Amino acid sequence: MKHNFGAGPCILPKEVFQEASEAVIDFDNTGLSILEISHRSKEFEQVVLEAEALVRELMNVPTDYSVLFLQGGASQQFAMVPMNILPEGGKAAYLDTGVWATKAAKEASKLGNVEIVASSADKNYTYIPKNFAVPADAAYFHYTSNNTIYGTEIFEKPIVPIPTVVDMSSDILSRVIDVADFDLIYAGAQKNMGPAGVTLVIVKNELLGKSGRVIPSIFDYQQHAKAGSMYNTPPVYSIYVSMLNLRWLKAKGGVDVIEQENLIKARTLYDEIERNPFFKGTANEMDRSRMNVTFVMDNAEQEAAFLALAKERGLIGLKGHRSVGGFRASIYNALSITSINALVDAMKEFEEKQSS
Missing domain, CATH: 3.40.640.10 (Type I PLP-dependent aspartate aminotransferase-like (Major domain))
Structure with a gap:
């Protein structure tokens, strides 16, 4: 998938x-x-x-x-x-x-x-x-x-x-x-x-x-x-x-329903970025987008390794824009929470492999 x-x-x-x-x-x-x-x-x-x-x-x-x-x-x-x-x-x-x-x-x-x-x-x-x-x-x-x-x-x-x-x-x-x-x-x-x-x-x-x-x-x-x-x-x-x-x-159910789903998706991913010591967000916390989540590795030299793991797990399009670097997860309306969870799982897997 x-x-x-x-x-x-x-x-x-x-x-x-x-x-x-x-x-x-x-x-x-x-x-x-x-x-x-x-x-x-x-x-x-x-x-x-x-x-x-x-x-x-x-x-x-x-x-x-x-x-x-x-x-x-x-x-x-x-x-x-x-x-x-x-x-x-x-x-x-x-x-x-x-x-x-x-x-x-x-x-x-x-x-x-x-x-x-x-x-x-x-x-x-x-x-x-x-x-x-x-x-x-x-x-x-x-x-x-x-x-x-x-x-x-x-x-x-x-x-x-x-x-x-x-x-x-x-x-x-x-x-x-x-x-x-x-x-x-x-x-x-x-x-x-x-x-x-x-x-x-x-x-x-x-x-x-x-x-x-x-x-x-x-x-x-x-x-x-x-x-x-x-x-x-x-x-x-x-x-x-x-x-x-x-x-x-x-x-x-309309825009109010999709808004609640988008809130959950964004919160789930931002929570993992904040929890995981290998990642950090780039946007000011109070201004963070629900649609485009930008983040980097604490050690930039590890970014290629995470992108390789993400590719293995079927996570596509995560490379950040050249003016920011790192990663960008665009989580538009049609992206399901299943995909968010798959990304979070990959981040946790990377943490476990690097910490072992």
């Missing part, structure tokens, strides 16, 4: 894989593959409608928000956000908590003024800045809720006097949030929602068409909202598999 701790694209539940694979041969008894059906067909239109309805239900999205399924990943949203809501000559406020937050701010700076309100770069992004001030004259405040590389996560939305934009690519649907607290949420699907290729955007309608910019239609949220995410040929298969995964999450 393989236990996939890779940072992305994500793992999915087996039943989702099974149904998705069957649809590649014959989708909904049409005699056609999901890969070849028309995106204008009534069958696929139902897929988009159900996917949107499930997002609205699972996240309790208010009626005055649009739910969009776009392409280009979160990286495209780094540019689309300021295109749509940052006026010409305006200013945006960004919180710098890691690589993706930095890239988002860099893209925005090409379209207007960017003020970095706080940064944790001084300690290699191992903590979340606190008690920072956000300028009231900025068009919006942007932050990244979960930092996959550095293993930090923001659980409480900062209270700011301006509209808030959040990149939730790696913790979307992993915990309960109040969508009404945010003005725009975006997330690449490939961590918790579905396969790579589709990006979820949830945007308050009053923001649409207000930047005063001339925006190419393909980058205009308002155009996508009017077209029901069908302005151009959508990523059909990615939306379909995301819909299946949303069905799975609903059948489990």
Whole structure:
């Protein structure tokens, strides 16, 4: 058995894989593959409608928000956000908590003024800045809720006097949030929602068409909202598999149920990291991510030996990002507690072998 701790694209539940694979041969008894059906067909239109309805239900999205399924990943949203809501000559406020937050701010700076309100770069992004001030004259405040590389996560939305934009690519649907607290949420699907290729955007309608910019239609949220995410040929298969995964999450009991499972998984692994003398966490304890657990060996020279043991035990994708080193266990929604226990057992086994 393989236990996939890779940072992305994500793992999915087996039943989702099974149904998705069957649809590649014959989708909904049409005699056609999901890969070849028309995106204008009534069958696929139902897929988009159900996917949107499930997002609205699972996240309790208010009626005055649009739910969009776009392409280009979160990286495209780094540019689309300021295109749509940052006026010409305006200013945006960004919180710098890691690589993706930095890239988002860099893209925005090409379209207007960017003020970095706080940064944790001084300690290699191992903590979340606190008690920072956000300028009231900025068009919006942007932050990244979960930092996959550095293993930090923001659980409480900062209270700011301006509209808030959040990149939730790696913790979307992993915990309960109040969508009404945010003005725009975006997330690449490939961590918790579905396969790579589709990006979820949830945007308050009053923001649409207000930047005063001339925006190419393909980058205009308002155009996508009017077209029901069908302005151009959508990523059909990615939306379909995301819909299946949303069905799975609903059948489990919803986001509040998966949040409790994620708490247990994270606590189990962090407890072992703290207990085991051969390992230590890299992120500040109060800011530790539930989605991406980063840790190193107390003796870095032993890391290769542990990775070899992990591979023997079917533990895949544990090597940490080059900017942090050590290990990174990505424990997204579909990863079971069985996989967490397998990793903990391997850590204990390593301890026993080294101590004997």
